[in-house]
Amino acid sequence: xxxxxxxxxxxxxxxxxxxxxxxxxxxxxxxxxxxxxxxxxxxxxxxxxxxxxxxxxxxxxxxxxxxxxxxxxxxxxxxxxxxxxxxxxxxxxxxxxxxxxxxxxxxxxxxxxxxxxxxxxxxxxxxxxxxxxxxxxxxxxxxxxxxxxxxxxxxxxxx
Numbered sequence: 001x002x003x004x005x006x007x008x009x010x011x012x013x014x015x016x017x018x019x020x021x022x023x024x025x026x027x028x029x030x031x032x033x034x035x036x037x038x039x040x041x042x043x044x045x046x047x048x049x050x051x052x053x054x055x056x057x058x059x060x061x062x063x064x065x066x067x068x069x070x071x072x073x074x075x076x077x078x079x080x081x082x083x084x085x086x087x088x089x090x091x092x093x094x095x096x097x098x099x100x101x102x103x104x105x106x107x108x109x110x111x112x113x114x115x116x117x118x119x120x121x122x123x124x125x126x127x128x129x130x131x132x133x134x135x136x137x138x139x140x141x142x143x144x145x146x147x148x149x150x151x152x153x154x155x156x157x158x159x
Contacts, residue, residue: 009034020143047157074135080128087114107132
């Protein structure tokens with residue numbers, strides 16, 4: 001039974017990494033499930049503490065929240081106005097309906113529209129819109145790091 005659970009956990013880890021890139025899959029939570037599964041094995045349950053699971057659960061929740069905040073932060077960081085940030089927010093929500101490209105293009109086009117409505121010049125508008133895209137890639141990088149660290153904990157526990 002332990003071998004079966006380890007295989008299921010390993011599959012969760014692979015799907016977790018895919019979820020970092022494919023927007024409709026929640027990567028870090030799926031990777032976290034791999035640790036939870038390992039906790040229920042008879043051979044490795046002592047190597048994964050409940051404290052470790054709670055800490056990783058908190059990290060995963062923070063990362064999920066940041067996944068929505070970072071693209072908006074990128075817009076603001078690149079000189080975007082409040083309208084640009086709101087546009088990126090609405091674009092991100094609208095982009096969820098047009099997966100997978102909508103998750104990247106939505107915030108970009110939303111920030112672009114918001115900055116245009118704000119009367120920002122063309123260069124400032126594009127800069128703010130690219131900030132949302134950079135924020136998306138930063139968010140993706142954070143998710144990949146978290147999934148990598150969860151994978152390292154999983155591997156360390158079974159070796």
